Amino acid sequence: MDNKALYKLSYGVFMLATKSGDKVNGCITNTCIQAANSPVRVAISVLNSNYTCDLIKESGVFALSLLDQTCAFETIKHFGFQSGRDVDKFANLNVPVDDNGIPYLGWGTCAVISAKVVDSMDLGSHTLFIAEVTDAKRLSDNEPLTYAYYQDNVKPKPEKPVEDRKIKGWRCKICNYVYEGSELPDDFLCPTCGHGKEDFEPIFE
């Protein structure tokens, strides 16, 4: 079985948030579909190890912000690259809330879906929640962000690892003096401002 074949499934990119008592959290997820009409239901799969998953099991409600192509990487990083167990992701954010008091994103987002869990299924690594949509709003006419677009255009391309790049010189961060050569001696002092090695940054070829 070629697991990479599964990567060909197309997804959007979403910020999934919930609130249980005083606890509030949000994470980034891709796996949500509309699963039924009348009543409108969505199915959403959430990693069991995510704090948001625990909180949805408690609260039974969530708000899904559908990110659009204007969404900055910093927003995705904020919600996707750290855990709500370590940091309050909404601490300094001025964001709107839905009818259930759950925050959603007021920027970089084309729509928000509020939903109430009606069933769930533990699939080992993930829990699949089936939820009735209680409210849905369009927020912008921007194109929805797809996972493919995120990978190609939003996520920063990894820089070449330092070990693969050749250093051709060192720049003093204080005065911009440039030392030419790949190795800056440990006891080097900038001839212009007198600062030491710790204030120099490498210049790559």
Add this chain to the structure above:
Amino acid sequence: MDNKALYKLSYGVFMLATKSGDKVNGCITNTCIQAANSPVRVAISVLNSNYTCDLIKESGVFALSLLDQTCAFETIKHFGFQSGRDVDKFANLNVPVDDNGIPYLGWGTCAVISAKVVDSMDLGSHTLFIAEVTDAKRLSDNEPLTYAYYQDNVKPKPEKPVEDRKIKGWRCKICNYVYEGSELPDDFLCPTCGHGKEDFEPIFE
């Protein structure tokens, strides 16, 4: 609730096929996500009124062809715009089959996923199947077809409805004689070939 907000969810476009005994059918669907890892499971929502849905309930297996951007509208029309209750969609098609004997598409398709249903949930309009992926293959490096790309680039744009278009004349389908004027009298006979109104077609502005 603004139902159009739900349209902002991003989807791929798939041909979902199954085989139950001698009965084989396929339809077009959008709503499939990878729902779990180890074992890899997908969740797929299928309209209960679809013949394919009935057959999957019987067979417990399916093959999902993930269409790519080279897929012709005719293929989507063939599987999506007619019912397997009326026509054998695979009758004259030369297509490969997976390990379960289920056909998938050998063209316009970037990957195929074979799966075995492990659970299902009746959601009224649709059934949500949870299925373990038993095989997955990549078939092309073409970009997966998204529903948005299908709408913008694959689906033919509707012609302006007849009632909105102004008729400037009538052409005799027999001899190509052209009558100039928006109204062709009921008793009109073609001066060239002698045929009547029923053999004329409108010429639009």
